[in-house]
Amino acid sequence: MVISNMKIKLVFCWMIAVILPLSSFAQGVDFKELTMQEALALAGKEKKMIFIDFYTTWCGPCKMMSSEVFTQEQVGTYFNRVFVNMKVDAEKGEGVELAKKYQVRAYPTFVVLRADGTEVYRTSGARPAEEFVDKIRKGIDPKWSPEGLNRRYKKGERTPELVNEYALLQMETGNIELGNQVIREYFDKLSAKKRVKPENFFLYTRYTLNYGDPKADYMFAHKDRFVKENGREKVESLLYNWLRQQIMLFVSARVVSNTEVNEEKWIRLKEKIHDAALANGEVLTALEGIAEVRLKNSMKDYLDICREKFPQLEDRDRFSILVGFGVLKEQNEEIRQAAADLLRDNLNVAEGFNKRVLYSIMLDLEGKKEFRLRAAIDAAEKGKVIVTYSSKGKFMQEEHEFDNYMLDISMAGKDTVSAGIRFLCDELAMPTAEGTKQNPHFSFMIVPGEFAVLKLDLEKGKVPVVKWEKGGPVSRDFVRLNYDLLTPEEKAYNQLMIDNVIQGGDIRNYPEEFQRSFDANKRKTMEFIRNNPDSYIAVMKLAEHYIWFDENETEDIYSRFPANLKGNSYGRIIAQRLKRSQDFRIGMPAKNFEKKDMNGETVSLEKLRGKYVLLDFWGSWCAPCRASHPHLKELYEKYKKQVVFINVAQENVKDQNEARKLWKTAVKEDGLTWTQILNNEGRETCDMIRLFNIYSFPTKVLIDPNGIVVARMVGGLVDAGEVLEKLID
Known part of the structure; x- marks a missing residue:
């Protein structure tokens, strides 16, 4: 059969005319x-x-x-x-x-x-x-509008539908008592026969709030008649909800007051439950078992019975019980943890806001707070990330997924810690010369009680660009210091490290680039610490890089920290080190010492008065110490007429003979020709490590001709030559 183009067009237009209205309604x-x-x-x-x-x-x-x-x-x-x-x-x-x-x-x-x-x-x-x-259809119908309902009710009309709508109108407009009065009067005037009829069932479903209502008593007392008129499922469902509502008061973790009265109420409620003889009473029986234990007021037994009975309960029942666990915060640690574990195992009983409520209660019981990180990703729609961090000395690793160009993760904890995220997705992975993959990664702070919203510019084989959007002050300052204030030298070295991984090179081949990056980072970080006394990150960085500052300046910076930052873990570390160093700071007299050198000669600081003395604290085991010795030898040749050089070694072995062997071997290998002292020997009478408050190796202490400490240089990257040049040349 041949159909003309005109007919096809007519049929097509007819289909559009029919389908479009239907689709819009759908x-x-x-x-x-x-x-x-x-x-x-x-x-x-x-x-x-x-x-x-x-x-x-x-x-x-x-x-x-x-x-x-x-x-x-x-x-x-x-x-x-x-x-x-x-x-x-x-x-x-x-x-x-x-x-x-x-x-x-x-x-x-x-x-x-x-x-x-x-x-x-x-x-x-x-x-x-x-x-x-x-509701809307009746509301705009003059017959069922508020005016129409008032008019009809005043004229004496009392049909079930009118009474229902009129009482509801009163309650919605704030006339609660009048609405209840309408229902009471209507119920009281009904005959026993009409009270159980389906057209009046609204009296029980909408206007009977609990099993203590007289209307509820009437249904319990005449259950069989209600079942005959309305069906067993409909009636027993309503009775079940009333009983469940009442029994939940006895299974809550909240404090049970007036135990004697509650036990009497509980006995009456149990009788009601048993008399109701509901077909689906298994859940009520399980709740009854929990209530019996709860009334004995043993929280441990209560949590145990909850865990035992929970599989038999509906989600709404478990939620109602779990949401009451917030009051257990004042219990001992065992109870709090048991409650938190039960919450964790049952978070799936709720969704959305209610799930967040349970999660918050769980964290509160464990003394934790939530941190949430949201990051918009421009280069990959979905994939996985690995989050790594250290908690109480343990290495932690978590895997999360991101989707729709958005990373959204929540983590909970007690302590603020630094963390890293590595992206695992093909769009961002760069093959390396060694057959592995280089995946982009960035650092952030996990801050319990805060959130952070970031924007990430990611590109294969490139250093991620991290941009701050909004969030808490700790996360903001971390991003500002580590990304916003990133120096050209740091950017160049960061990219060099990535290129080196991809090409299979050795990053140790670029010491000059490292030094430029290190120096730039040091200047930037010290300036940040000086200028941001209200920042958590400033306190953290000062504790981490304590040796970068003269301790007199450190004390000045510390004095400007607010009390809450002085009291955190980093603030306490700084305070302890400042207290220990009071007698050893620049400008203080150096403590006298007497020790035997490698040749058995006595070396005394008192006998060296009138000369500069440079003490170099090191050990054969310390790679940065050994690496600094070639430069130290150059300084010795340049300044040996003005400065007395003394190396003080501390070996990490208990056996004195072994310590002496390690020390002498290292001195020979490094070609150290000036005065050498092994602190391990005679340490019980003169411990130079304690005498000069040495907590890091290498450390160099410069003492002027008057016996005053004029410089402390901590770490292998500090150039003692710059200090000597400034003071002596």
Whole structure:
């Protein structure tokens, strides 16, 4: 059969005409982005009313309505036919004034307007789709509008549907007592036969809040009649919820006050549970077992029975019990940890906000806080990362995934620690000459109680560029020091290290580049410490690089730290070192010593008065010490007429003969021809390590002709020649 092009076009156009309206309805409510004036004009033109959903971005029920109700086809079918639909954020733009104008005090609030802007109806709160559509439909129907309901009720109409809507109207408008009175009067006038009828079941589902209500007592007492009229499942579900609600009061970890009264209430409740004889009573039986133990007030036994019975409970029951664990924070460590473990094993009972609540309680019990890192990634959509850090001396490694160009990880702990992230994804991995892969990585701080939002510019084989967006002060200062203030020398050396890995080279072949990077980093870090006394990072870096500063300056910097930073672990380390060094600082008299040298001659500081004395503290085991000796030999040749050079070795062995052998061998190998002392010998009478407060090797101490310490040089990268040149030349 041949079909002409014209017929094909006609059929195609007909399909579009039919499909498009159906697809638009299938998409749910069509909320239009209009100003209020534009909405009023469109409503007048289309002869419709205006439906406004007043919401906020933080409102959970608002989000539920948007995702679960307004997206449904049947809801869209009705609302798109009757209304011009608007969503209004009550906290932004025009929404602020509109919320004031229409006196919106709760969220979500739904307001229906005529095309002239006058209000027809309003309601608030989330509802299931069918109930919500019925609510709005009745609200704009004159017969079921607030005015219509008031008029009909005053005329004496008392149908079940009218009583339900009228009582609900009173409660929604704040007349709670009047609404309850309407229900009481209606219930009291009903015959025994009508009380159990399906059309009056709303009295129990909507207006009976707990099993202590007289209406609940009536249903318990006449359960069989209710089952016959309404079905067993419907009735027992309601009875179960009332009993469950009451039993939860006895299974909570919260303090049980007035035990005698509670035990009497508990006995009555157990009788009620057993008399109800519910078909699905297994969960109540499990809850009953927990309550029995809880009333005995042993927290250990309580947590044990919770762990035993939890598999038999519904998620909502476990959540209700777990959320009460917050009160256990004052218990001993064993109880707190047992509760935290139970929480950790059951976090999946909740989602979204409720899951976050349980997680927060768990961290609080363990004395931990959460740190969250979010980082936008420009070069890879998804992949894995490895997070590494050290906690209490243990190396820790965690694997996380990122997706949609966003890394979002949460970590919990007690201590602030530095960490690293390495990206594991093919888009960013660079093959190396040795057959491995070079993956980009960057450093950050894990700061319990803070968050950090970063932007990462990543490129294969290149140093990552880390940009700060927002977050806590510790993370901000870490990024500022290590990325924003990165010097050209550091950038060049960082890239050199990556290139070296890729090409299979040896980074030790670039000592000059390393030294330039080290010197630039040192200048930058010292300046940061001096200029940021309120920064956690400044305190941390001062503790790490204590030897870079003259201790008199260190004391001045420390004095400017606020009390909270002085009191943290780094602040305490600095304070201890400052206290120990008070008698050994620059400007203080050097302590006298008398020790035998390698030739058995006595060496005394007192006898060297009138000359400069350079003490070099080292050991045969210390690679940086040995590496500094060639330069020290050059200095000796240059200054031996003005300066007395004395090397003081400390060997890390207990046996004196072994120590002496190691020392003499190293002296010979390094070609040290001036005065040599082994501190291990005669240490009990004169310990030069303690006498000069030596805590790092190598350390050089320069003493002037008057016996005053004029310089302390700690580390192998400090050039003693610069100091000697300044003081002597």
